[in-house]
Amino acid sequence: MLVSGLFGLFAGIARERDDQMRPDQINTIQHTFAVATTNDPDLVGTFYARLMEAHPDDIAPLFGKPGTLTRVQEGMGAALTDVVAHLDDLDHVSEQVIGLGMWHADFIEEWMFDPVLAVLASTIADACGDGWTDEAAEAWGVAIGALRGMFMEGMAQAA
Numbered sequence: 194m195l196v197s198g199l200f201g202l203f204a205g206i207a208r209e210r211d212d213q214m215r216p217d218q219i220n221t222i223q224h225t226f227a228v229a230t231t232n233d234p235d236l237v238g239t240f241y242a243r244l245m246e247a248h249p250d251d252i253a254p255l256f257g258k259p260g261t262l263t264r265v266q267e268g269m270g271a272a273l274t275d276v277v278a279h280l281d282d283l284d285h286v287s288e289q290v291i292g293l294g295m296w297h298a299d300f301i302e303e304w305m306f307d308p309v310l311a312v313l314a315s316t317i318a319d320a321c322g323d324g325w326t327d328e329a330a331e332a333w334g335v336a337i338g339a340l341r342g343m344f345m346e347g348m349a350q351a352a
Contacts, residue, residue, distance in 0.1 A: 214339065218332035219280040225329045226277045229320035237270040240316040247312055252305060280336065287343050294347020303345065310337050 230236050241262060245253040256262040272293060279285045314333060318325045 214280060214332070214335050216281070217328075218335055221328055221332040222280060222336055223277055225317065225321050225324060225333070226273075228324045229317045232322060233316075233320040236316065236320055237266050237273065239320070240269075240313055241266055243316055244309060244312045248308055252308065255300060276340065286340075290340050290343035291347035291350065294344040294349075295351040296347075297344070298348040298351035301348075303348070306341055306344070310341060313337075 233239050241256075245256070256265060272289065276286050276289060279289075314337060317333065318330070321329065
């Protein structure tokens with residue numbers, strides 16, 4: 194499936210479900226994330242390589258300083274792992290993601306969310322291989338929609 198089509202599916206599902214995650218969706222996300230990181234131990238590195246390839250002129254320059262991408266990958270890996278592990282604790286997740294939004298507010302723009310999240314979603318889906326199901330797409334769609342909203346809330350708070 195094309196990256197934009199996959200994210201479109203996710204965004205539509207998230208809007209339909211009002212960003213509320215069910216316990217089975219949390220389990221699905223945690224399971225598929227474990228599968229993805231087992232199949233691709235450098236999942237975050239793969240994500241950033243794909244992101245740089247897909248957006249060489251608009252997003253890639255944000256990571257132009259030497260060492261920046263390595264630090265960002267480490268931070269993204271830790272944050273993503275933490276959020277996935279704590280999806281059943283909305284207070285913890287919202288605090289983390291709103292904080293990330295506040296931190297990013299000075300150097301990213303809202304239009305960047307959709308392409309970044311589309312590449313992230315397709316990277317996870319591809320790493321899951323045959324383990325990626327309609328249920329996984331739905332669960333990740335709801336999560337991505339909710340996380341996007343929290344991130345934007347943090348950016349707005351920082352403004």
